[in-house]
Amino acid sequence: MKRFSAFFLLALSAVFSYGASPYGTYETLSRPEKDVFLFDKITDPNINEITYCIAQPEGKSGISDKNLDLHIKAAFKEWTYGMALRIKKEGRQEEFKDLIKILERKIEFKRIYNCDLSNNPKFVQYFPTHKHGQTADINFIEAPKYCQAIHGSSVTTAFFSMQPNVPPYICIAKNIIDVILYAEENRDIPTIITSEEKELVKQIPFLMQKIAYGKYTPREQDLIWKLNKSFFYDDDPTYFSIITHELGHAFALTDQYTSRGEDVLYSSSKTGQGLMMRGYESISCDEVDGIIAKFYKGKNKTFTRFCDENIKIKNGVEVTQKDTPVKLFVGKNSKHISILTPTSPENLTYKEERLIDNKPLNDEIRETLKTLNIDYSKTSPDTLITIYAKGLMKAGNLPSGTWQVNVNLEGKLTLVEVNYNEDGTINSVKQKPLSSDTMAKKIADFKNIDTSKIEKIIDETNPLFRQR
Numbered sequence: 001m002k003r004f005s006a007f008f009l010l011a012l013s014a015v016f017s018y019g020a021s022p023y024g025t026y027e028t029l030s031r032p033e034k035d036v037f038l039f040d041k042i043t044d045p046n047i048n049e050i051t052y053c054i055a056q057p058e059g060k061s062g063i064s065d066k067n068l069d070l071h072i073k074a075a076f077k078e079w080t081y082g083m084a085l086r087i088k089k090e091g092r093q094e095e096f097k098d099l100i101k102i103l104e105r106k107i108e109f110k111r112i113y114n115c116d117l118s119n120n121p122k123f124v125q126y127f128p129t130h131k132h133g134q135t136a137d138i139n140f141i142e143a144p145k146y147c148q149a150i151h152g153s154s155v156t157t158a159f160f161s162m163q164p165n166v167p168p169y170i171c172i173a174k175n176i177i178d179v180i181l182y183a184e185e186n187r188d189i190p191t192i193i194t195s196e197e198k199e200l201v202k203q204i205p206f207l208m209q210k211i212a213y214g215k216y217t218p219r220e221q222d223l224i225w226k227l228n229k230s231f232f233y234d235d236d237p238t239y240f241s242i243i244t245h246e247l248g249h250a251f252a253l254t255d256q257y258t259s260r261g262e263d264v265l266y267s268s269s270k271t272g273q274g275l276m277m278r279g280y281e282s283i284s285c286d287e288v289d290g291i292i293a294k295f296y297k298g299k300n301k302t303f304t305r306f307c308d309e310n311i312k313i314k315n316g317v318e319v320t321q322k323d324t325p326v327k328l329f330v331g332k333n334s335k336h337i338s339i340l341t342p343t344s345p346e347n348l349t350y351k352e353e354r355l356i357d358n359k360p361l362n363d364e365i366r367e368t369l370k371t372l373n374i375d376y377s378k379t380s381p382d383t384l385i386t387i388y389a390k391g392l393m394k395a396g397n398l399p400s401g402t403w404q405v406n407v408n409l410e411g412k413l414t415l416v417e418v419n420y421n422e423d424g425t426i427n428s429v430k431q432k433p434l435s436s437d438t439m440a441k442k443i444a445d446f447k448n449i450d451t452s453k454i455e456k457i458i459d460e461t462n463p464l465f466r467q468r
C-alpha cells in the first residue's frame, strides 16, 4: 500500500480558526455550541432545499460541468442517504431510527448559477466581475491560483472554510482526477490491471449517476469507494473523495489525523480512520460516530461507538476512562508538529498523524513543550524530538494524575513527569536525564511489551519523519 505523504495530510487540512478533533465534531470548550451549517440544515424539518454554486473564475477545470454536478450531488448523498446505509449495515437501525429518518429525508441539493462571492476574502480583488449574483448556501470555488493564495500554501489540494460573514465555501486548489471521465474515456490507470478490475471501472459513470440521483445499495456504496481508492496512485485522491471529505467538514466533521485533537474535550481516545482521516477511503465507523455524536449533543443520550464497542459517547463526549499512550513529534522547524497515537498497546505502528502547519502552534502543545524545557525554536532543521507519554485520561480527554513522558531530543533522552490538576491543566513538571536502555524499558513498561520491540519503534518511525 502506498504510504500517504505529509503533503497529502497538509493538503486536506481545513482552514479553521477554532479547534478540532476526531470522531469528531468541530467544537471547542470555548465554543461548544458551534453550529455547523449543513448538519443543522438537514436536521431542520422546514428545510427541503440546500443550494450550491460552482465558481470557476480561472477558467474551466478538467472536469465537465455534468461531472462536477454528479460528484457534488453524490458527495451530499453519501453524507445523508449513505450515512443511513452505514448505520443500517451494522444492524443498528432501530437504535438510531430517529436519525435515519432525518438522513433519508428528501432534501434537494440544488445548483444555482452566477455565484455571488463578493463576501469571500479577497475574491473581489481577484475577480471583480463576480459580484451581485445569487447567494448559495455553499460555494465550490475551483480556482487553483486563488485557493492557493488565500490558503498560503502551494501544496494544498482543497479546503473547507467557514468564517463569520462569509458564505461557507470549498476551495479546490488543484486539478483532481475525475473518475467518471477516466472511465468514459477508458484511460489507463496504473493500479487497475486485471480485466475484472477494468470491467468494474466501466461501471463508474452509472454508479455515480445512481448515487447522485437515486437509491443505492451497500454493495454499490462499497464499490464506488473501492474504485475511487484504486485511483489513489499518485498521492492525489479523486475529485469525488476530495469533495466528500471537504463536504464532511460542512457536516460538522473534522480531520482525524490524530486521536488527540486541538481541543481536549471533543477528542476521542482512538485513532481516526476513514474519509476524514485519509481522503481516499470511504466513510467509516469514525464518521458514523462523529455524525451520531453531533446528533446526540444536547440530547443527553449515550451510544456505543461504531468503531469501538468499549467506548461510549454521551451527549457528544466520550465517557470511557482512558489510559492511552500518546506520542508527540516535533521536527524540522517550530511550526511542524505531529501527534501520533499507537493503534493499540500491542501494535507498534503509528497510524495517526496531524501536521499543523501554516498556523501558530497550538497553545496546549506549546505549553507542554515549554514545561518540558524544550526550546524548539533553536532546533536544527534535522532535529527530531519524539515524546512518548502515558497517563490517565478522564472523560472528555482531560489528562489526569501524573503523566510519564519520555523525550528523545537528538538522541538526548529525558524522563519527564507531568502532574495534572483536576481540570487538566499542568500542576508541576519534574525531569531527569535518562539512559537509552532505561528509556526503552520505560516505553516497554507503558506498552506492556518487551524491550526488544522498543528499538524497533524508534527505528521504524524515524525514516517516516525524515521524508519531510
Ligand SMILES: [Zn+2]
Pocket: 012, 013, 014, 245, 246, 249, 254, 255
Ligand atoms: Zn479536511
